[in-house]
Amino acid sequence: KAGVTQTPRYLIKTRGQQVTLSCSPISGHRSVSWYQQTPGQGLQFLFEYFSETQRNKGNFPGRFSGRQFSNSRSEMNVSTLELGDSALYLCASRLGDRDGYTFGSGTRLTVV
C-alpha cells in the first residue's frame, strides 16, 4: 500500500511570504504528526492531529499552524516566513497510539 505522501518535495519562498505543505497519510491511519528537521536543532515536534483535532502542539510560534481533514489528509501552514524556517518538514502517520510512526520523504523548504 502507498506510504505517507508529502507535497511538494521542494519549495523556495521569500521572507515574509506564507507557505502550505500537504501530507496524505497511509490509508486507514487517522493520526498525523508534523516535525521540523534542521542541522542545528535536529528533529523537533510541531503538532499532531487525530480525527481532525489537534491533540498536541510543540514549542513553535503561532506562525506555524495546521489542520486535518475528514479524510485524514493534513496541511501545515507557515505565515510570515523567516530565514530560520528553512528546514525539512516531515509528516508521519500511525494506525494507533501504540504503533510506530511512518514518515514521508518530507518537503524541503528554503526561505531566501
Next chain:
Amino acid sequence: GQQLNQSPQSMFIQEGEDVSMNCTSSSIFNTWLWYKQDPGEGPVLLIALYKAGELTSNGRLTAQFGITRKDSFLNISASIPSDVGIYFCAGRTQGAQKLVFGQGTRLTINP
C-alpha cells in the same frame, strides 16, 4: 527543545564490523523507536520497543529497551555498505502524542 542524548555522534568502520549505538534520557519512556535516514529522505522505522527489557531483532539489527526505561541500544552486526546513513533513536512518554528524537549517529563504512 527536549532531546535524547545519543552516542556516538559519528562512526567510521570497516565493512563487516559490528556497530553499537545508544540513547539515554532523564525521562522515563514507554516506547523506544529506532529509525534510519538516508540523504533527502524521511526516517524509516527499523525497530519498535514497547516494554522494559525487551530485546527485538530485525535481520542484522538488534535493539533493546533498557530496564530503567531511560535508555535503549541498537546493534548492527556484520555491517554492509547499504547500512550507511544516519540512525536516530526516538522515545515517547506515557500518554504523549509526540516523539522526542536523539541527535543521530552518522555511520560511514569503508569497503
